[in-house]
Amino acid sequence: MTHPPHENREPAVQVQHVPPGTRSRAMHALSARTAQGRFMLQSCMACAAVAWPPRDACPQCWGELAWADQSAGARIVSQTAIHVSTDPYFRAHLPWRMGTVQLDAGPVAMAHLHGALKPGMRAVMRLMLDRGGNAALFALPAGGMSDMNDPQSDRQWREFVVPVAGRTVLVSDAAHAMGRAMVRALTQAGAGLVVAGLSASATDADDAILGHDAVQIVRLDLTDTASVAAVLGMIERPLDIVINTARYVRDGGVSRNATLAEQQFALEVSAMGLSRLAGAAAPILAGRPQGAFVDLISVQALAGDAGFAGFAAAESARLSLVQSLRHEMRATGVRVLTVFTGPTDDADHQSLPPPKVAPARLAAAVLDALAQGREQTCVGDVAKDAMARWLVDPALFIREINL
Template structure:
């Protein structure tokens, strides 16, 4: 049985911080394709279009008949055939995390695979397989107990494949919005040690302020993403204490491009959502990258909540969609920059949010509770991309199938 995780002791400032390393990187385009699907929470393997054989690890051609391989969802069951424990290695990542358990499993889909083993799994067990991303962004198979076990999420190896908020300190950038407040409560419920709640205008009251700031574990901080100095000052004060950043800042206003448009709204939106994202990343990611392997509460993730219409544009909210598109581009660049440090960059895609600025948008709309649930899920599972609500899932699935058609559908 997995031992429960205990709160970390106060860090000795004289002790050297362990340098962060990541597991060996990807070596083929097929492996990168698998990583994309793992980042969306799918469990897929390659299937030959000629002989229908399921194969693993990722390959460019079928090893049996040289046919073309396609990705398809597979059953998650498997049986552990053998297990071993690695106790010595020259790899810089694994040598800091020994002992490390691996094993051979017979997948229900057919292939035999070498996988990472949860501590509650032993030889002969039926297991539930998950396709996870390691800290470097590479896909890996992880064998979990078939049924939930006590303290299962506290397994040390499993935590290396997630960004679980338990005992970690989180910065939520905008606490003035309902989304920020609900996300903060969800993080505390999931075990976060402290949630620092950003407030862009400390001298102005906002709805729910007394209630949210009275909660044990919530610590309000001054943070205005529209001002570079505000981001820099907060990072100087506590950049070394932040383990997870959840960017809830948003500026959604109705308006078109040639009609019913306001340049001031577009400028403000770009300043808060796009330039603000860059200010936030420049201020905090250097310190986070230096603490990516700092024990139980190491820095692990940067989460951005953004509209799914950044992929398609949206008539009636063209400015907000343009800001979202720029944010998605910046997030992709940031993911590549800090992958070597082992910091995960995650995107929560939303549809129209159920707020005052979307009153004229017909349902279904995305509730703040759905966004908070998606934030916790992507942290616990270590996913790169997750959808909050049915609208975002529908738009993303259609966009993946036919991008140009989806763009036309969303703008007519």
């Protein structure tokens, strides 16, 4: 057996590590709330004392604890820069600044420190998901954001968010209004290369935005497994971010006014399409330092919708699949973000009255979710209202939505 010459060998693949991930059940409860962009800590139902770290009884009076929104102010008490760590993730990011902060809410906590913060200074705390998907406190400078204080310029902060500038981003369906707006927003945000997926039947490929220097058009059919794998292999640069805007919206019921072929195609695009796209993209994203998979999803996924039964079912299946994808990606540091929307202001929802979400607004919300590293976002009044009601009483919400 002959070996290839030494100079032709590939360098070792850079393995992406994530921070240590073991957490208590109480801490997972905080991560679930952090994923929704909330700043919540436990407070005592008897004496109102706020507790940190998360725990299972109030240390002041042994009362029961409940999660509550808290004020995010803090003062820095002490600081260090860690130069030595035995953890593979942090070893790759040394030195790492952290400190002790006195929260206005009451307790003292350890936190990641923005580079401009020193002991005695005021800070604004943010709860962020780390690269392993677990909640962590991050202290940002209080007051106005000068250049020096800009979070996006902070090396540690960038580990908690998904930068877009200079990155390669795939938009899975740029033929529809949502995807088209996404392509436009990404070019404006300075993405290095926007790969715009157009199904073979798309006809208006002459839109000026698709001719932009930073846009590459690919013929992507999410209903065809071989096509998806082939197309992802043809992209000029390794993908950093995938934004899945594809879906197939048709009205109709289950036993009445139903078209089985339409229901089946909706499932092919929303659910099977997600699996095809994730299957082909995941290995590429996992090798990138700040990979992300963003899925745009209808809030109808939460509870079904008698008026759009097939579409809602397809979106439910998609939501289920994306939860599993998030689990699979956790060990690779790839963030899986879900952006929920109500009816969008496009050809698919001409029969519905307002409020509807403008495609440009949806695209801006996706960019904001990436910039904030927020795992779950609801765009527009319909989606926000639905999520709020679903979180409080899912059984009631399902009943009300399908009355």
